Amino acid sequence: MADFKKLLSYMLTLPIRVLTKTKLVLANYEKLDGNNLNKPLFYVVKHDSASDLVVLDIACRKAGLPSPFSRVKLGDQKIKRYLCLDKLHPVISKKRGTTDAMALMELALELHQQHPELDAQLVPCFINWGRSPGRHSAKEQPLFDDFSKPSWLKKLYIVTFRGRDNFISIDDPVSLRYTVDQHGYDSSIARKLLRVARFHFQRRQLMMSGPRLWHRDQFITALMASPVIKKAIADEAKSKNISREQARTTARTYLEEMVADYRGGWIRFLDRVLTWVWNKLYSGLHIQNGEAVRKLAQEGHEIIYMPCHRSHMDYLLLTYVIYYQGLVPPHIAAGVNLDFWPMGGVFRRAGAFFMRRSFRGNKLYSEIFREYLAQLIFRGHSIKFYPESGRSRTGRLLKPKTGMLAMVIQTLFRGQDRPVTIVPVYIGYEHVMEVKTYLRELSGAKKKKESFLHLFSVLKNLRHFGRGYVNFGTPILLNKLLNEQNPDWKKEIHPYSPPKPSWLPNFINQVSHNVMCNINQAAALNGVTMTAMALTVANKNTLFRQDLEQFLSLLTDLQTDNAIFTNLSLPPEANPTELLENALKMEKFTLDTDSPDIIRLPQESTVEMTYYRNNIIHLYMIPSVIAAVLIEQQAVDKKYLLKLIEQTAPLLANEYFFSYQPAQLISYVEQNLVAMKSHGLIEIDGENIIAVDHAKAPYMQLHLLSLLVQETLQRYAAVLLTLERSSDGLSRSELERTGQATARYLAKMHDIKGPEFTDKSILSQFVGLLREKELIVIKTEGRYVPTLELKDLAANIYSLIDGDIFHTIKKASQRSDK
The missing domain is CATH 3.40.1130 (Glycerol-3-phosphate (1)-acyltransferase)
Incomplete structure (x- = not known):
């Protein structure tokens, strides 16, 4: 019978290839990779159908898995690789026959009992044609839309008219060795395995097609x-x-x-x-x-x-x-x-x-x-x-x-x-x-x-x-x-x-x-967003190609196996050169006409590129604060650095929507320091962290990294300095209004392009966090006054801002007072 099925499959392969298009999903493919592929594999399918087996054969070959029509050697026996749970429904008769699935399962379990070295993998293969869930009303259910109990005639219709909507899911394997060792090998275990497979296919069908639909009326x-x-x-x-x-x-x-x-x-x-x-x-x-x-x-x-x-x-x-x-x-x-x-x-x-x-x-x-x-x-x-x-x-x-x-x-x-x-x-x-x-x-x-x-x-x-x-x-x-x-x-x-x-x-x-x-x-890094982030903070939005590639390499390494952003996806490119080349293909950045080694951001595109930068900038707030501290102090004690990060991280996490546990934050900082050291940006001498000398080439990378958080710190300073300068305190609305006015003046004076810099809702979110963290004292009349803890935090933030810009912030806050 198996030979007849194999022969029939050869006859059907060509027309099925023409008529069908399969969407293949390999669930946890690594579980079928490596050592598992050296173990015997059995495929479990729902219906004993030649067309199902042919499309499975095509999908398995595409995925590098054994053909279902090949034989499996268990001990001294070679047996069929696939198990079919149900026969197709007959066209005329109401009673359908039974498959040999039970006999094959019993034989496989018995052979595992006889040969302790065996470990065959039972792989459920869900094969679906069409994904209509059907409707509650029988009048709405066309004759051939019910695929749950197909006959060979329905299968002919299905392959012909639903063949382009074929779906195969090759799911997680089940170890027969584990089953025999834990539960035994008698017929009741074989029956239970088949029953579990049936339930698995029912759940698969529901998750793919969903519940039956009601007519809208x-x-x-x-x-x-x-x-x-x-x-x-x-x-x-x-x-x-x-x-x-x-x-x-x-x-x-x-x-x-x-x-x-x-x-x-x-x-x-x-x-x-x-x-x-x-x-x-x-x-x-x-x-x-x-x-x-x-x-x-x-x-x-x-x-x-x-x-x-x-x-x-x-x-x-x-x-x-x-x-x-x-x-x-x-x-x-x-x-x-x-x-x-x-x-x-x-x-x-x-x-x-x-x-x-x-x-x-x-x-x-x-x-x-x-x-x-x-x-x-x-x-x-x-x-x-x-x-x-x-x-x-x-x-x-x-x-x-x-x-x-x-x-x-x-x-x-x-x-x-x-x-x-x-x-x-x-x-x-x-x-x-x-x-x-x-x-x-x-x-x-x-x-x-x-x-x-x-x-x-x-x-x-x-x-x-x-x-x-x-x-x-x-x-x-x-x-x-x-x-x-x-x-x-x-x-x-x-x-x-x-x-x-x-x-x-x-x-x-x-x-x-x-x-x-x-x-x-779960953010995704790519060449466009990373290049946009680099060029929007670079002087005159221009970098040498070599400097840009080195910075892209640093940005990638800072996010490799980090403790906080555990679900992000790294760029698919193998190296920063490929990463940059693919970014340049998007025609958002230009090569200097006189020197192709210079890459610049067109002036008219600067604001546009802040959009792409902002997709991923949250990933670099903590590394940028580390870089800003090192740029400012050249050498810093690790305990002091961690204290400053612990102070500023809640503000950044609230604004940029990321979360962490204290232990994760410490681990993340350590990982950042390791990445910076590997790029030559810092040296670590015990508990002392020393920034690279500004005359050396890697200093450029550290400087660029420190600039990513600057606009955020400047916006915080605009609010904090406004609050500190008011002797009687400010109402929340006054604080937000004057803080926004300071930010607008700063943006105008220093040509800050990002539209979010003066966004009132972001300023309001910052003020709300200060109140939630009790860093602001609220007087009886509802006026806000900073606490000593907030003044200490503000002083640390001010120290990380460029002197010229901080001078502008002070001038702007004086204008706001007036």
Whole structure:
């Protein structure tokens, strides 16, 4: 029978190669690498189907794994390499036969008992054709859309019409040696292994296709019947003195505006379109830590994706990446401004649901949106929304808005059974098509409303965008955090009116901050962002090629295996020369016409490049402070350096969204010092750290590194000096206003280009932290006065700022006083 299957597979290989296109995911491929490949491998598949085995054979050869049609030697026997759990359903008869999986499993376990040196690996191979979850209504389910119980006739249809949507996941191996040693080798163990494999395939199917869908009209009708929305309608009618029917009409209008119309056919269509788009626009997509998200989905977690927001491309790119990770695309929260013809309908069918920018003053809309979001989660749909709400115009993470997150957390207080887990996502680009638009808006231009004509104007200017980066950050397990916060929180669960305990707002704020930190922790380094960071701080935005390459090498080594940013991705290039060459291909930097060894940033592009710099500058705040101390003092005691870092790190971590434990910070500083020493920037003599002499070549690298934190320290000094100069103290609004005026004067006098330098919200965030850390004394009349501890911190910050610039800050603060 096996020989017949092999012969049939040879006959089918050519037509299947023509008809199919496979998306292959190797889950934790390293577990199948090295020593494991020298061990016998068995593939477990769901159906005894020649077409399934042929596409698996093609995928295995591509991945460098043994063919499923080859034999495995166990002891003195050669047996079949693949185990099929189920026969295909017959076309006419209702009863289907059984496979030889049980017999093969029993034989393999018995041979392991007889030969203690054997350690065969059982590898589950999930093979899927088409990813439609189906619909609840039988009328909505086409005959050939149910692939769960295929016959050979359905398989013919599937391969012919769904062959371009074939997906194979080769999953983690299971050691039969471990199984025999721990559990035995009788038939009950063999049966249990096969049962576990069946359950594994069921979970795989659910995580890829998601739950069955409701027709949109049915879903809206079900929502209108929800007790929560019924109560909201009654309250609306009473508060506005209108009839219930009028309130119901308004409620249904809101639902029609917001509810998605998710359709599998549109997802498959967009897959083809976006594959073409990415191949045209990008030279590659780099994805990191996808296996962690697949593991969460496999374990049944309700996944909430919370990415940073840099471009309209984010909507498409992240969904595309999730789809290619073998996961069901999420429902996406989108601003109602994107619901324009014809793209609104496309986005809606791809899973977008639309929301207004503000719910303030509209309780009915707020309750309806809250209930819709809760029902999506209860029904098992993954969700994606942007914690910053809007796109960042400066390249830095914005302070998160907590409304959507609060709604997600409150679903847990309504009795959500499945664990809810947040997955922060860092999205980065070597080219963001809206950057010039952002700069115009920051300069005071009015934001253009999204429309088809606006989209067309963007599309006609499409060009090579370099590479895109999608890094999944460390997941945040909400159920676990709630148990740590209040072990008895489940006692307060209510199905319709969840409680709002006094500790909940602080909990939500802490979770939102952790999300932003985990996004930044998963940052992606690339040639464009690193070169932009170097040139924006260099004198006249110009560097010699050799100096720039050495600095890029230093920036890379400072982030290699560091203790704080554990999930970041290093540049894919092998050396700084390649890194710079790929950056130059993006045509954002120019070679000097007289000397090609000089690389400069065009004057008109300086502000634009601050956007790319700001994507990664948070990674270099601590190293830059170390460099600034060494530039200022030449030689410093390590204990003093650590004390100063411990003083300034909380301020930098709060502004730039990164987190650390005290032990991690010390380890991180030590790693930075080792990297600096390896580049010749410092010498270490016991506890004494000595900077390289300024006459030596490596001093340039230390100087450039010290400049990265200067604008931040100058902004802090503008606020601190303003506070110190006021004998009677200042109100918070006065402090923020005068601090911003000082920063604006400083930016004008010293040509500081970054638009974030004078951002009032960043200044306000800094003042808020000073108050939270009790570094400010608040008088009874609400005026702020610095503490002695703050004055000590301020003196250390002032010492790290260039003398000319600090003189300007003092002059500017005097002007503000007047």
